[in-house]
Amino acid sequence: MNIGVLGTGTVGRTIASRLVELGHAVTMGARQAGNDNATAWASAHHGRAGTFAEAAEFGAIVVNCTAGTGSLEALAAAGDRHLAGKVLIDVSNPLDFSAGLPPTLAVANTDSLAERIQAAYPATRVVKALNTVTASVMVRPDTVPGDHLVFVAGEDADAKELVRGLLGEFGWPAARVLDVGGVRAARGLEMYLPLWLSLYGALGTGEFNIAVHAAQ
């Protein structure tokens, strides 16, 4: 499948590399053509590098791996006409580092980044996913033992099924992909980040994840 990955940071490069490894064709999009990270990645991984617009146009699926505080700007550059009708997997977190560490969220509680993206691109099928784990765990969940979960949230059931399939290729069994509801549920997935950061501090590693156990 042709997939556009927006963002050239660790998350974008990790997801793009795994997608290529799984046989997908990937264009990595950056703010500027000729972005060093994207060019180097494309050269090393038999991928393509381009602008946000070129990556979005290329992808039958688009993955938003940009920094959360820049995501709306990146999607505007990608262009509504290149996003309309497509599934957009929103991996981003609206982390605001402007007041130092630990970050707060640029949007929280009464709104979420995923909801803002869905509202700005109503013809795009936004699925929030993967933002609750570090990049290496996103694409290789078996690096962490146990029956830990990844979550999906979004309005479009078919889009969530498509994302579930892609997550399955990454190594997430269907039973460990939990649908938490519509796009509003992205609030909870984004608001988990402060606890994630505390757990990172307590555990001394970002390579962890949560499992959910219920009474029998």
Add this chain to the structure above:
Amino acid sequence: MNIGVLGTGTVGRTIASRLVELGHAVTMGARQAGNDNATAWASAHHGRAGTFAEAAEFGAIVVNCTAGTGSLEALAAAGDRHLAGKVLIDVSNPLDFSAGLPPTLAVANTDSLAERIQAAYPATRVVKALNTVTASVMVRPDTVPGDHLVFVAGEDADAKELVRGLLGEFGWPAARVLDVGGVRAARGLEMYLPLWLSLYGALGTGEFNIAVHAAQ
């Protein structure tokens, strides 16, 4: 030990009953003397019922089980002189139902209820704990299988150790009580609630909890 439980709802009654069962002396505090819930509870469980001030005065430890949006008012009624120097276990969540379901948080992201309480009562040693699980799981964690966790956050290490001991009496092994840091980490514990509510919806029960698995 003498323990004051502030609040007469499900959480307050569940914690108070378990404390009596474990041999502690409990006064349940309510806004008004003669509160029906508190009086009925005291009669059934060999406890005492009183005002917030009487419960706080009675307790060597005070447990805040009031609704989050009313906690600061309840603690003001309890009185600084009855709280100073004591450990206050803050179980509350600042859930705001004023705009309907699902609730938002009355304070989030750049502050937390626990931080507000600690700021208002600097001579009190606030420990955020137990707010991430439903009442029945708080006091009987073995109702949920697996190595799921409870979290503590607060500034005072001795207070957190005391709370760890009380959690141990409830049935939480020390290895499953994770210290996530100072009182600021309460933000993450409170901001987990929207995800908790989504999980409740997805699982169809509130009797669940999260375990954290890390890469080896």
